[in-house]
Amino acid sequence: MDPNKREIERLAQIVDQINALEAEFEKLSDDALRAKTDEFRAYIRTAVEGIEDEKERYQAEQTALNEICHKPLPPCARLPSAPLVCAITMCS
Numbered sequence: 001m002d003p004n005k006r007e008i009e010r011l012a013q014i015v016d017q018i019n020a021l022e023a024e025f026e027k028l029s030d031d032a033l034r035a036k037t038d039e040f041r042a043y044i045r046t047a048v049e050g051i052e053d054e055k056e057r058y059q060a061e062q063t064a065l066n067e068i069c070h071k072p073l074p075p076c077a078r079l080p081s082a083p084l085v086c087a088i089t090m091c092s
Helices: 003-020 022-026 029-046 054-071 083-090
Strands: none
Touching: 003 022, 029 054
16 A cells, blocks of 8 residues: 555544534634633643653653543644644544
């Protein structure tokens, strides 16, 4: 199987999960979405507070994101620049 096709299929599953949540998030006002984002950021900030080691900090961040979502994060959340954005779109 073409590796690009395999990757597209893998990512398509994540897209389907995100799209399934669209109606739920459309109901929220802009203020409610901002409040949810602030809540996630505060939770993560507290979880990594005082951790200097980059790897330990990353692990603590991932654990906090898993706790926020109450489920394992999708692969997109494992990218260094994407955890918060992905958590916001994947958590219900």
